Amino acid sequence: MSSVVDVMTRPGDMKEYHGAFSIGLIDGNIQFEGPIVKDKTSFNLALRRSWVDVVTTPIFAIINRDNPDDKMSFSYNFWDANAGITHIINPRNRLYVNFYAGDDRLKTGENYESNFTDAYGNPIYSWFDNSIKVTWGNILASAGWKSELTSDIQSDVTAYYSLNRSKMAHEWQSKDGVEEKNEEYESVGNICNVSTIGAKSSFLWQPHQKHKVRFGAQYEYHMYDIGRFDVTDYKENGEQKGGSNVEEGAVYDGHEMSLYIEDEMNLTDWMTANAGLRYVMFAVPGKVYNRVEPRVALKFQCADFLSAKVSYTEMNQFNHQIATTYIDLPSNTWMPVTDKIAPMLSRQVAGGFYFSLPYGLSLNVEGWWKTMDNLREYTGSNSLFPPLTRWESTFAKGLGRSYGGEFEFAWRKPKVDLSASYTLSWNERYFENIYRDWYPDRNDHRHKLTLSGTYKFTKRLEVYAAWNFHSGSRFTVPTQVVSQKIDPEQDPGYGVIWFGPDDGFRHRYFYSSPNNVKMPAYHRLDLGFNFHKTTKRGNESIWNLSVYNAYCRMNAMIAFTDYDAEKGKFIGKANGIVPIIPSFSYTLRF
Numbered sequence: 001m002s003s004v005v006d007v008m009t010r011p012g013d014m015k016e017y018h019g020a021f022s023i024g025l026i027d028g029n030i031q032f033e034g035p036i037v038k039d040k041t042s043f044n045l046a047l048r049r050s051w052v053d054v055v056t057t058p059i060f061a062i063i064n065r066d067n068p069d070d071k072m073s074f075s076y077n078f079w080d081a082n083a084g085i086t087h088i089i090n091p092r093n094r095l096y097v098n099f100y101a102g103d104d105r106l107k108t109g110e111n112y113e114s115n116f117t118d119a120y121g122n123p124i125y126s127w128f129d130n131s132i133k134v135t136w137g138n139i140l141a142s143a144g145w146k147s148e149l150t151s152d153i154q155s156d157v158t159a160y161y162s163l164n165r166s167k168m169a170h171e172w173q174s175k176d177g178v179e180e181k182n183e184e185y186e187s188v189g190n191i192c193n194v195s196t197i198g199a200k201s202s203f204l205w206q207p208h209q210k211h212k213v214r215f216g217a218q219y220e221y222h223m224y225d226i227g228r229f230d231v232t233d234y235k236e237n238g239e240q241k242g243g244s245n246v247e248e249g250a251v252y253d254g255h256e257m258s259l260y261i262e263d264e265m266n267l268t269d270w271m272t273a274n275a276g277l278r279y280v281m282f283a284v285p286g287k288v289y290n291r292v293e294p295r296v297a298l299k300f301q302c303a304d305f306l307s308a309k310v311s312y313t314e315m316n317q318f319n320h321q322i323a324t325t326y327i328d329l330p331s332n333t334w335m336p337v338t339d340k341i342a343p344m345l346s347r348q349v350a351g352g353f354y355f356s357l358p359y360g361l362s363l364n365v366e367g368w369w370k371t372m373d374n375l376r377e378y379t380g381s382n383s384l385f386p387p388l389t390r391w392e393s394t395f396a397k398g399l400g401r402s403y404g405g406e407f408e409f410a411w412r413k414p415k416v417d418l419s420a421s422y423t424l425s426w427n428e429r430y431f432e433n434i435y436r437d438w439y440p441d442r443n444d445h446r447h448k449l450t451l452s453g454t455y456k457f458t459k460r461l462e463v464y465a466a467w468n469f470h471s472g473s474r475f476t477v478p479t480q481v482v483s484q485k486i487d488p489e490q491d492p493g494y495g496v497i498w499f500g501p502d503d504g505f506r507h508r509y510f511y512s513s514p515n516n517v518k519m520p521a522y523h524r525l526d527l528g529f530n531f532h533k534t535t536k537r538g539n540e541s542i543w544n545l546s547v548y549n550a551y552c553r554m555n556a557m558i559a560f561t562d563y564d565a566e567k568g569k570f571i572g573k574a575n576g577i578v579p580i581i582p583s584f585s586y587t588l589r590f
Contacts, residue, residue: 001317001346001372009098011086012042024544024585026052039088046082052581053077059579071111073131074577078104092148103137108557108577109171128174133189136166154204163195166333169229170385183235190385191227192333194319196220210266214276217259222319224252224336226388248389252336255283256318272299282318287339291316310351317344320376322386322395323442333388335376340392345373352406364408372400377431398431400441415456423448429514439514445470460532465525472519477561478509478570479516519559520574525550535588542587552580 017034029048036043053075064071080102087095109131144158169189176182198220205213226249233243262276278293297311320341322333337343352366376395378386387394404425411418427444430437452466528546535541549555554576561570 001315001344009082009084009096009100010044011096012044012084014039014042014086014088018590020587020589022585022587025583026050026055026581027585036085041085041087043086044082044084047079048081049079050077055581055583056579059581063579072575072577073107073109073111075107076105078102094146095144096146097143098141100138100140104135106134108132110575126174126176128172131171133169133171134167136164138165139163152206155201156203157199157201159199161195161197163193164334165193167191168385181235181238183233185233186231188230188385189228190333190388191225191229192335192388193225194334195223195225212264213261214264215259215261218257220256222254222256222336224319224334226250226252226333226335226391228385228387228389248387250389250391252338252391253284254318254336257281270301272301273297274299280316280318282337282343284336284338289316289318289337289343291343291345305356307354308352309354311349313346313348313350315346315348317346320344322376322378322388335388335391338392341376341395342374344375347371360411360413362408362410362412365405366407367405368403370402372402375400375429375431377429377434379431379433396431396433398429398434400427400429401438402427416454418453419451421448421450435514437513439516440474442474442515444474444515445472447471462530462532464528464530467523467525469521469523472521472556474515474518475559476511476514477517477572478563479512480510481563481568481570482508482510517572520556522555524548524553524555537590540589542589544583544585544587546583546585548581548583549578550580554579 012033012035014035015038017032019030019032019034021030022028027048027050029046031044031046033044034042056074056076060071060073080100082098082100084096084098089095109129111129112127114126140160140162142158142160144156147155147157149155167189169187171185171187173185174183198218200216200218202214202216205215207213228248230244230246232245234241258278258280260276260278262274264272264274266272274297276295278295280291280293282289282291293314293316295311295313297309300308302308318337320335320337322335335341348368348370350366350368352364354365355363357363375398377398378394379396402425404423406421406423408419408421410420424447425445427441428438429441430439448470450466450468452464454462454464456462526546526548527550528544531543531545533541533543555578556574556576557578559572559574561572563570
């Protein structure tokens with residue numbers, strides 16, 4: 001239940017062919033556009049591919065040089081393609097077709113090697129590889145018709161298809177024993193594919209320069225294809241001793257229909273109002289949900305240099321994002337509303353003051369209060385890969401709230417653009433089946449600060465920098481352990497974990513509250529230079545030199561705790577995997 005970003009594909013040039021290509025150390029892209037039929041039909045095509053994995057390989061070779069027995073790895077790459085065709089029927093009507101496809105792949109892991117001897121002096125080799133593999137991507141296609149029905153009414157009718165796919169897997173394999181004849185392999189993970197077929201029509205009626213009415217309708221068919229896999233293989237002294245291949249799946253679908261109307265008007269010279277109402281119906285097997293969503297926003301022009309805004313919004317969301325970890329990855333699974341799982345509902349009040357000050361200065365101060373109902377959290381212990389095929393029975397229902405303030409101060413002149421933005425926020429949850437009181441959400445980043453600036457020395461040279469900081473994400477760790485001497489044959493084995501097969505004890509975890517520990521704070525500095533030049537043929541070329549994470553802050557991505565039974569305490573560990581990444585690129589616009 002967050003903001004919506006509306007991204008439009010720009011129509012291609014109807015008169016001339018032109019474009020740009022760029023090649024650099026970490027990625028490359030090309031864009032080309034022009035007329036198919038001059039002044040009638042145009043195209044716009046863009047392709048992009050990264051090779052960050054090529055850059056990070058030697059970097060991690062240097063990092064692992066000082067610790068050859070315990071090596072870390074990181075690999076990431078992506079590609080995407082955009083294409084669009086626009087056809088002008090006449091000055092009042094045009095058709096368009098757009099397409100997008102993209103794919104991202106991320107792999108991070110740890111490799112450990114050791115060499116021991118047994119009681120008889122025979123060499124025993126031990127090797128293990130622990131990795132997480134994540135892939136995600138989208139396919140989008142749309143076709144539409146834009147028309148000016150009359151001098152004051154415009155319409156846009158669109159049909160579309162989308163597919164969002166993600167897969168996250170944890171792979172663990174090891175070899176040990178004399179000549180490494182004992183082998184163990186396990187791969188476990190979740191798969192989620194969400195596809196949508198839909199059509200929408202939107203209209204804009206402007207009876208007066210100070211009065212706009214928007215209205216429309218939309219229909220979508222959603223299908224969720226959820227899967228889970230767990231593959232194991234065991235060998236002892238080179239002989240097969242066991243293994244399994246477990247696969248589960250579930251398919252959900254739903255029909256969504258909505259109608260809306262919105263009225264934007266200037267009530268006075270100093271007051272503007274925007275009021276809207278949306279009705280939405282979501283039908284799933286065995287249940288039909290009907291919801292009404294009001295919204296209103298007011299703007300007051302208090303003075304030439306000061307304006308104020310206040311708004312109230314209600315919104316329903318008919319799918320739930322299940323966060324498998326405290327790491328914010330696009331692989332987080334989307335799960336649907338069913339006859340047993342109700343849609344989420346948010347209510348938000350927001351307001352702010354906006355100052356336009358002398359000398360190019362500006363100051364914005366905003367605040368909000370937001371409540372959320374019908375949230376879902378997994379209540380089991382396997383938080384990395386929750387059982388999605390048991391979606392309706394293993395996830396608790398709860399509440400959420402978020403509140404805080406945002407501040408932005410900027411100085412913008414023709415050669416200088418400096419800004420500082422700070423957010424102070426609270427993001428909390430209440431789940432009766434998990435904890436007796438409100439507790440911080442995993443994304444409760446209390447402080448966020450961004451400092452950015454650009455300076456143009458000349459028309460040819462500019463420099464930019466950005467520093468980002470935010471409080472660490474939260475996760476749950478035990479705060480106390482109770483050890484009990486017990487006969488393993490009589491131990492029931494629930495809710496407890498062994499710490500050593502021969503110590504004769506069972507150790508029970510106790511937690512003070514959910515998400516009781518913050519990861520280390522995240523911060524990094526990015527720097528860059530752009531050198532502009534005009535070629536002999538009159539085209540613009542740009543050389544870019546940049547540094548990502550300039551002071552090589554190894555921001556924690558994975559954190560965990562170990563219990564040291566001898567010392568009787570927990571030891572926290574965090575691993576960062578993205579170091580400093582220098583880059584350069586060359587861009588030619590033609």
